[in-house]
Amino acid sequence: MTDLLYQTDSYLQAFDASITAVDPENHAVALNRSAFYPGGGGQPADSGSLTIGGMELRVLRAKKTGAEVFHSIDRDQPLPPVGMPVQGQIDWERRYQLMRTHTALHILCGVVFRDYGALVTGGDMDPLKGRMDFEFETMQKELVREIETSINQEAANARPVRVSILPREQAFQIPDLIRTKINLLPEGILEIRTVEIVGLDLQADGGTHVANTSEVGHISVVDYKSKGKINKRIYIELE
Numbered sequence: 001m002t003d004l005l006y007q008t009d010s011y012l013q014a015f016d017a018s019i020t021a022v023d024p025e026n027h028a029v030a031l032n033r034s035a036f037y038p039g040g041g042g043q044p045a046d047s048g049s050l051t052i053g054g055m056e057l058r059v060l061r062a063k064k065t066g067a068e069v070f071h072s073i074d075r076d077q078p079l080p081p082v083g084m085p086v087q088g089q090i091d092w093e094r095r096y097q098l099m100r101t102h103t104a105l106h107i108l109c110g111v112v113f114r115d116y117g118a119l120v121t122g123g124d125m126d127p128l129k130g131r132m133d134f135e136f137e138t139m140q141k142e143l144v145r146e147i148e149t150s151i152n153q154e155a156a157n158a159r160p161v162r163v164s165i166l167p168r169e170q171a172f173q174i175p176d177l178i179r180t181k182i183n184l185l186p187e188g189i190l191e192i193r194t195v196e197i198v199g200l201d202l203q204a205d206g207g208t209h210v211a212n213t214s215e216v217g218h219i220s221v222v223d224y225k226s227k228g229k230i231n232k233r234i235y236i237e238l239e
């Protein structure tokens with residue numbers, strides 16, 4: 001089982017670990033602990049490196065398999081054996097861009113629900129750009145600037161972003177979480193990680209976020225599309 005270091009410290013860029021499993025077919029290794037985000041919830045997996053006795057192995061991406069995070073190594077490089085100590089380093093510039101983007105998308109969710117009562121149904125992101133889908137029948141072109149102004153106001157409000165890990169029963173008592181459909185989470189999940197933009201948005205979420213909305217910077221609403229009468233998709237970009 002990999003200790004998921006990014007869950008409690010999204011700013012951790014480097015860490016010591018040891019190899020617990022080797023997967024020759026996928027040219028990947030599992031670690032006992034890792035700061036690599038393995039992808040999920042619309043946020044892409046991290047890349048980076050593992051250094052072993054002075055040799056730097058390129059990590060193309062991390063991926064969660066069961067309770068283990070596997071790190072895919074460049075196929076031109078050798079796979080180290082189980083038990084070997086390693087120093088992990090994530091590609092920080094890319095990850096930090098993803099953290100800012102992910103928090104920007106939650107600001108958008110919070111604003112669209114608060115101001116228009118529209119619920120989010122999905123989302124996806126790359127560094128510095130993302131999209132979210134809403135059940136937002138009243139969305140129209142004229143709202144784009146209004147939404148853009150509001151989300152930038154919330155970023156500038158420097159709201160703290162808090163991560164908590166709650167027992168399932170406790171999380172199920174929180175109305176904001178029920179609204180985002182946590183009841184759809186599989187029964188086997190006993191703890192629920194929540195990400196709260198204080199005073200604006202609260203969601204069950206496994207991703208990595210900045211600690212304060214002021215780190216997001218300026219957000220542009222660059223496009224929106226109708227995906228039917230009710231479903232609308234809003235696209236944002238960061239600087």
Ligand SMILES: [Zn+2]
Nearest residue numbers: 041102205207
């Ligand atoms: Zn999220």
